Amino acid sequence: MGEVRIVPVKSRLRQLLYAPGGVSREEALGAATQNVETLRTEFVAAIPLEIAALETILHAAGKTRISGDELDAMLRRAGQLLTLSGTFGFDLLDRVVKRFCDLAMGMKEKNIDKTAPVAVHLRAMRLVCPGGAELGEEEARHMLVSLEHVHAHLGIKHLDGTPPAV
Numbered sequence: 001m002g003e004v005r006i007v008p009v010k011s012r013l014r015q016l017l018y019a020p021g022g023v024s025r026e027e028a029l030g031a032a033t034q035n036v037e038t039l040r041t042e043f044v045a046a047i048p049l050e051i052a053a054l055e056t057i058l059h060a061a062g063k064t065r066i067s068g069d070e071l072d073a074m075l076r077r078a079g080q081l082l083t084l085s086g087t088f089g090f091d092l093l094d095r096v097v098k099r100f101c102d103l104a105m106g107m108k109e110k111n112i113d114k115t116a117p118v119a120v121h122l123r124a125m126r127l128v129c130p131g132g133a134e135l136g137e138e139e140a141r142h143m144l145v146s147l148e149h150v151h152a153h154l155g156i157k158h159l160d161g162t163p164p165a166v
Helices: 012-018 025-061 068-087 091-110 116-128 137-154
Strands: none
Touching: 025 068, 025 116, 068 091, 068 116, 091 116, 091 137, 116 137
């Protein structure tokens, strides 16, 4: 059997990694934070549009039934919302979107095709998205518990396998 030789490929990234100098970790993090902040306005404005896209999928589903394919499409869009809400520090929206993901996955798993639970979660997203209502701590807790009641009613657990906390 022949001998195996590993030959490193020359690339610009490799050259930059091994070049002397560069920036400190703090400088790199500062620059990255500044880049994120310059995009904040544009991306925060996209959050209500992503919720509207979810609402459009729901409305296209019909009045009372939603298919697994439509739930899959909604989950893909919800992933974008999770990225935006997490990146820009919208904790309550992040929690509501995660509950929606738990709901959609549970509905698919249990072959539940009702639109009402989906609509409730989308309304909660709309309520807490940037530019929405300013909820106090108690109101936010009550809303999250109400979403948990929907999950419990449908017998849907969290993605991590824990039952709803009601």
